Amino acid sequence: AQRVTQPEKLLSVFKGAPVELKCNYSYSGSPELFWYVQYSRQRLQLLLRHISRESIKGFTADLNKGETSFHLKKPFAQEEDSAMYYCALLNDYKLSFGAGTTVTVRA
């Protein structure tokens, strides 16, 4: 069965510091992975997907099949990055979400 693990429930960084959110997965097939973000008082929205290999709002995520990881990184955190971040894996047409990481960026 598929499983998504986000080991950090809370992450606090200073503005301008690098931030990395960890995500590990277990899946027997070829994974399709996503990062979703929920800002305060907003709905859950897609941040990025591994297949597009793009950088969104300065965030990147690389799929490492050897380590079964899909960590989210940003070199210089901004206060507006404070939010809840979910890693998700697509299995057939259904998403399985990790537990989520709350990121707080302090000035």
Place this chain on the structure above:
Amino acid sequence: SAVISQKPSRDICQRGTSLTIQCQVDSQVTMMFWYRQQPGQSLTLIATANQGSEATYESGFVIDKFPISRPNLTFSTLTVSNMSPEDSSIYLCSADRGRRDEQFFGPGTRLTVL
């Protein structure tokens, strides 16, 4: 993109009653889903709402407790039946166009059962 609205946005209900949550999408979509997010927890998929046929439920969720309708390609309802305090959660509707690229989420319905 697709814009999803949900009604009600929140409700406080008595034990033993039922609540129906509505989900409306502003364009036709292939797939619609219902999730539950219990306090301090992640999102758990309840079921896939199938247009014109019975919903497909995930393990641990049954139709008698969570009946779902999907009469067309833009609308679905989830009923939480015979509620108990353990049903207090945020219930989220989502949709995608079947292209396996992105799910769009509604704002959620915050349910409190007393």
